[in-house]
Amino acid sequence: xxxxxxxxxxxxxxxxxxEGCPSNAKNKAGGGIAKEPMNAAxxxxxxxxxxxxxxxxxxxFVTASLAAAMNRAGYKVxxxxxxxxxxxxxxxxxxxxxxxxxxxxxxxxxxxxxIDIMSINLLMKNETDPVIWRGPIxxxxxxxxxxxxxxxxxDFMFIDMPPGTGDVPLTVFQSLPVDGIVVxxxxxxxxSMIVSKAVNMxxxxxxxxxxxxxxxxxxxxxxxxxxxxxxxxxHIDAVAESYGLPVLAKLPIEPALAEACDAGTIESxxxxxxxxxxxxxxKII
Numbered sequence: 001x002x003x004x005x006x007x008x009x010x011x012x013x014x015x016x017x018x019e020g021c022p023s024n025a026k027n028k029a030g031g032g033i034a035k036e037p038m039n040a041a042x043x044x045x046x047x048x049x050x051x052x053x054x055x056x057x058x059x060x061f062v063t064a065s066l067a068a069a070m071n072r073a074g075y076k077v078x079x080x081x082x083x084x085x086x087x088x089x090x091x092x093x094x095x096x097x098x099x100x101x102x103x104x105x106x107x108x109x110x111x112x113x114x115i116d117i118m119s120i121n122l123l124m125k126n127e128t129d130p131v132i133w134r135g136p137i138x139x140x141x142x143x144x145x146x147x148x149x150x151x152x153x154x155d156f157m158f159i160d161m162p163p164g165t166g167d168v169p170l171t172v173f174q175s176l177p178v179d180g181i182v183v184x185x186x187x188x189x190x191x192s193m194i195v196s197k198a199v200n201m202x203x204x205x206x207x208x209x210x211x212x213x214x215x216x217x218x219x220x221x222x223x224x225x226x227x228x229x230x231x232x233x234x235h236i237d238a239v240a241e242s243y244g245l246p247v248l249a250k251l252p253i254e255p256a257l258a259e260a261c262d263a264g265t266i267e268s269x270x271x272x273x274x275x276x277x278x279x280x281x282x283k284i285i
Contacts, residue, residue: 036143036175041104042151044078046285048158048210049172049181051202053194055163057186058215062251063160064092064266066182069274070281071115071267075155078108080145081119082172083162084138085131090121094264098122105150113267118149135167142171155285165201173205179284180210182248182277187217187234195239210248210280212240217250227252248277 038044050063063079071077081089090096093111099122100107108116120141121127133141151157159176162168172178183198185191195212202209214236218227230253240247251257251273260269 033174035177036147039105039147039150042149042154044151044154044157046156046179046281047177048156048281049161049169049178049207050158050184051161051169051181051198052163052184053165053197054190057163057184057194058251059163059184060088060092060160061257061261061266062182062184062213062215063158064089064261065251065257065269065274066277066281067115067156067158068113068267068269069278070156071113073278073282075282075285076114076153078116078151078154078157079118080142080149080157080159081117081121082142082145082159082168084120084133084141084168086162087119087121089117089160090119090127091264092261092266093117095119095122096127098125102150105148107150111267112265115267116151116154118145139167139171142168143175146176156281165197169201170205173202173207178207180208182210183212185212185214185236185239187214187229187231187236191235192239195236195243199243199245209243209245210284211246211277212236213248213277214250216253219253246276246280248280249273249275 048066050059050066052059060083067077067079079089081087090109093115095109095111095117097109099109099118106118108118109122110116120131159172159178161172181202183195185195199209214234216231217234219230220227234250236247236250254271257269257271260266
């Protein structure tokens, strides 16, 4: 007999398959699976997931920008790079080399301004080596980034997740004490469906949604000061209103920001585009 007889696929599923099924998560807080314990030497106050329904919307850039903004606001910040097969966080912060550790666990590398960062690229001799692992192994690595890494006195931990609603988001939502997520999108007609997937998954997993961030929202011409909608008119406000969610930020197409990411100096990038997101985050601390 299936674990969840109310599941639409109850005739074919087993207890094992029900363990990670989002349909079952609706009936059990947090997906019905016990949260992984934090490392005994860690202290993390708030865990914020950064997600997107598809790739190519600049989720990692938004994660880095959120972390830098909260760091400038005076909070101790950490980033867990859970995009195991496509890690880009160390590059944005100019970090290279291998992490260290002690008898209590692994120690994340600190950025130029003191943001603690853990990424699979910081465990590999060559950052260009591909990670060719199947889902269960990737999921276990993400868990170890929580249980085996020492996160000291972190006010906000941002988890940069791979796009979509697959293994890693499911693992994070079920296994880590996520306090809320930020959904990243771009200004295209497709945004409604993309955002809906991420929002609906979070609701099924009982994860609070803090708001939406639209990346590549517009381009401000340096010659005439006018804003141009390179990817078309924005739909983010209508989508946010339909779900009763705030729009936390609308980020421009800004060459200086792209250059900062490539140079590993995202922390020094100027601009107050994340002010709205900061205002929302400080209220949950």
